[in-house]
Amino acid sequence: MNDRNTPIHATRAWMIGAALCLLTGGAAYGDVVGRLHIVVKDADTEKPAAGADVVLHDTANVRPDITLKTDAAGGAVSPPLENHAWDVTTRADAFEADHRTINVAADNTTEVEVLLEPKTEKVIKIKDSRNLLRSSQTSDATERSRDFLNKYPATAGNPQSLPKLLITNPGFVESSVNVVHPRGEHASTSIYLDGVALPGALQGRAGQLLSPETVQSADILTGGYAPEYGSETAAILNLTLRAGTIAPLRSFSLQGGEFGTFDGGLTFGGQGGKTLTPGVEGPAPRRFRYLVDLNTRSTGNALEPPQPNDQTAHNFGRSSTLFGKFDYIAGDRDTFGLTLNAAPAETQIANRTGLPGKYAPIGQGFGYGGARNADGTIAQDAGSPDALGSGTLVLPSQQAAGQDIVQTDTNNFGMVNLRHTFSDTVTGLFGIGGSHSGLNLHNNSPSIDPNSFNPDGTLTQTDNSIEFNPTLNRVYDQTELQGSVTASAKSHTYKAGFELQEQRGNESYQFDPQSQLALDALAGVDGRLAPAGAGEVDGSGNPVLDVLGNQVYLATPGAKTPTLHVHRSGYYRAGYIQDTWTVTRRFTLNYGLRLDSYHQSQEASNGRDDEEDTSLTKTELSPRINASYLLAKGTVGRLSFNHLFTQPPLAQGAIVGTSIKPETLDQYDASVEHQIGANQTVKMAYYYKNIRNQDDTGILIPDTQIGAYTTLNYQFASVHGFELSYDLAPKNNVGLGGYLAYANSMAKAGGLDQSGAPAPEVNDHDQRNTVSAGISYTLPSQASAGLDIYYGSGEASSTLGSIVPTNSTVLDNGDRHDHTRVNLRLASSPTLIAGAVGLKLDVENIFDNRDVLNFNSGFSGTRFEQGRRVLVSIGGKF
Structure with a gap:
């Protein structure tokens, strides 16, 4: 179908504007490079040390060493560097070396002061310290590196899980089914890969989008966004991907453990072609770099189950991640990059087997929505004793009845980028990419006779x-064109850029109801999904309600459940201009404007009713x-105001009948960060968000959990909210390390949704207190032990109450239910066996807590913490 509602003149205007951005210059789009301005001084006199040699070494072992020489003022400015850790060694005659x-902070020039001690006759060891505080960075960000992933077992139960890494950052609340809620919002997180924005993916996917194993370093931004960041703005992940190393890399890992869990990975990479430094013998930087990461995982406990005991009831899942990154340095000015990623997954929808007797007052998980008990009674007050479905009806559980629903995910993307150096002060980044996303539900469940009716017109299966x-079926294709240019001056970094994104997809829905209560619920959601018929009314014309509060629906005998087809298309356009101004050595100001435009149109038809077209x-x-201001040595304060525009999540909202409006908000951030000694930082932050048209994703058909979502x-x-974080980096990668991330927040919603129903007073993902913490110790052999703790005081959806509207019963006084998970990792030296192989023991949830996470949640139904999982792995290089 053609998108008849797309304004052609607007598209042309955006394309012309994009071309002007490229021609007139500006800044790198969401870049992952920054510069260092290093000033070297005599520690005694603080006079500039001219002629000092500064050597920059890439800790990722991808780029060759870079040597700078300080000028008369003792200063030296680096070329653009990737935003991860760099070793900096400074040497000068008559001074001790400094290491x-x-x-490096992305899109920024980080100020570094090096004070060299004069040489003395006694032997002085080279000074070794870490600059963890990026004082000129104006965003509220936390950096997580590959070392962090190796030391802490945050992803112990699932090495493919990027959300498990995110919850080590303050402001992220862990929910269920692969979702984390950033700063009180449902998801809406943009991912930038090596400076290029990744197109969005389908909500509700059970598989992963990108494996943490492919990440060299991650800047996790939750506030103070420069205008270059957009699309989905609850949080920003600015990721630097791993690349081919100077010395060839070949590694493997094999892991197995409880719940039939198996994980296997293979990584290989290196460099080839002509050397960048002629005459160097042995391993040397070369023009072509490649890295390939392959991983597969299977487990009998794939997602959080709907009961605490039987966690493997139809809960098997398998997923793979296939990643490749290829770079070619064409010359001194041009570097081409190609990134390819595929992440297919197949996951069973977990079946209910019944809850313990404690839950009888609110429903033990039998019947529609789990509202019925094992003895066949509906857990309800005496409000509607004659309502349809209120009688005693002993039913088998979903597992015993043979429910067999499977979800398959497809998440593929590819992107090509060019980084071009126009001059010493002007660089450009241009990229084109595309993604293919799919989410399918199919079933092999037993089916009732759809033509078996009672005399009153209801199905015989109540x-x-x-x-x-x-x-x-949901299938979407997206294409993106992005471009930007960076111009660095003495105290300014000017930036401008654009993004043009096209979205197009098709969806189809058929929900064959397996009882009258299911038919009533389906017709209440959207009449286009139900077979032909009408709602029942009494003699006064009032709707007749069933026990679950839905109007009884009388289907026409012989009518079939239709398939609703939806075609959606649209675009997202963005352009920005900004300046990062180093006002003084203490004061940095980032300011600018961003223009966002979003269009969506949809056409829906079920072959029976008139076709419906909507657009927005x-x-x-x-x-x-x-702004950031160096309050004192080692202490920086930050303040920001951001007006933000968030495009809706992909492929949601079609069934409601209206296009989803983009979310807009004003966000205010304030923080103070302090570096303690050589390797510790502590930060306090406060934020406030005033939101209009908040996007919140939930279950399409209430009280189910079959993998179908809407927004x-x-x-x-x-x-x-208030946030407190602390990071301790082991000195020289040996010794004690740790982190702490605490958040106290409140997320409130209000007004109406687009169907006219009142919004909940508190979002169901609101969690008041969240703590994520870890501690590690590393020996000189690199053998290590790590402990990781996550505590949540309970989302609003963790309270225990019945779905039956006439039942006012709540358990545990209606309080939220907190949950705690503790993970353990013990790792040998990576050279324990044959000088190249190591062993590792991971224990996820060592205390086997199986706390309730959600109960009858509007997003994920009923879910419990996954039980203890002991995993043993072997890995090494070959």
Whole structure:
């Protein structure tokens, strides 16, 4: 189908504007490179040390060493460097050498002061320290490196899980089914790979999008966004990907353990072609770099189950990640990059087997939505004793009844980029990419006779633990064109860039109801999904309700459940201009404007009702201003105001009948960060978000958990919170390390959603207190031990209450249920066996806590913490 509603003149205008950006210059788009301005002084006199040699060494072992020489003022500015850790060694005649590790800040010039001690007759060891504080960085960000992933077992139970890494950062609340909620919002997180924005992926996917194993370093941004960052803005992941190393890399890992879990990985990479430094013998930097990472995982406990005991009931999952990164240095000015990634997954939808007797007052998980008990009674008050479905009806569980629903995910993307150096001060980054996303539900469940009716017109099957036999398909293709240029001056870094994204996809929905209660619920969600018929009314014309509060639906005998087809298309356009101004050595100001435009149209038809077309277009200009100020040596304060525009999540909202509006908000951030000694930092932050048209994703058909999602707009919402974080980096990668991330926040929604229903007073993902912490110890042999703890005081959806509207019973006084998970990792030296192989023991959830995470949640139904999983692995190089 053609997108009849796309304004052609707007598209042309954006393309012309994009071309102008490229021709007139500006800044790198979401870049992952920055510069160092190193000033070398005599420690005694603080006079500049001219002629000092500064050697920059890439800790990722990808780029050759870079040697700088200080000028008369003792200063030297580096070329663009990737935003991870770099070793910096400074030497000068008559001075002791200085060695330190600097974390480069993306899109910024980091100020570094080196004080050299005069040589004395006594022997002085080279000074070794870490510059963890990026004082000129104006965003609220946390850096996580490959060393962090290796030392802490945050991803112990699933090495493919990027969300498990995110919750080590303050502001992220872990939910279920692969979702983390950043700063009070559902998801809406943009990912930038080596400076290029990744197209969005389908919500509700059970598999992963990108493996943490492919990441060299991650800047996790939650506030103070420069205008270059956009699309989905609850959080930003600015990732530097691994690349081919100077010395060839070949490694493997094999892991197995409880719940039938198996994980296997293979990584190989290196460099080839002509050397960049002629005449060097042995391993040397070369023009072509490659890295390939392959991983496969299978487990009988794939996602959080709907009961604490039987966690493997139809809960098997297998997933793979196939990643390749290829770079070619064509000359002094041009570097081409190609990134390819595929992440297929197949996951069973976990079946209910029944809850313990404790839950009888609110429903033990039998029948529609789990509202019925094992003895066949509906857990309810005496409000509607004659309602359809209120009688005693003993039913088998979903597992015993043979429910068999499977979800398959497809998540593929590829991108090509060119980094061009126009001059010593002007660089450009241009990229083109595309993605293919798919989410399918199919089933092999037993089916009832759809033509078996009672005399009153209702189905003879009143209730059933199998709610629907679904067939759902969502397939989307996206293309992106991005470009940007960076111009660095003495105290300014000017930037401008653009993004042009096209989205197009098809969806189909068929939910075959397996009981009358299911039919009533389906018709209440969207009449286009139900077979032909009408709602029942009494003699006064009032709707007749069933026990679950839905109007009884009388299907026409012989009518079939239709398939609703939806075609959606649209675009996202963005352009920005900004300046990062080093006002003084203490004060850095980032400011600018971003223009976002979003269009979506959809056409829906079920072959019976008239075709429905809807469309929406919204354009917004967003001012941003972010500041950092060095309050004292080692202490930086940050303030920011951001007006943000968030495009809706992909492929959601079609069934509601209206296009989803983009979310807009004003966000205020304030933080103070202090570096303690050589290798510790502590940070306090406060934020407030005033939101309009908040996007919140939930279950399409309430009270089920079969993998079908939709998105609602709440007219307004607010979030505010306090965060405290602490990081301790082991000196020289040996000794004690640790981190702490604490957040206290409140997320409130208000107004109406687009269906006219009132928004919940508190978002179901609101969690008041969250703690993520870890401690590690590393021996000189690199053998290590690590402990990781996650505590949540409970999302609003963790309270225990019945889904039956006439039942006001709540358990545990209606309080939220907290949950705690402790992970352990013991790793040998990586050269324990034959000088190249190591062993590792991971224990996920060592205390086997199986706390409730969600109960009848509007997003994920009922979910419990996964039980203890002991995993043993072997890995090494070959």
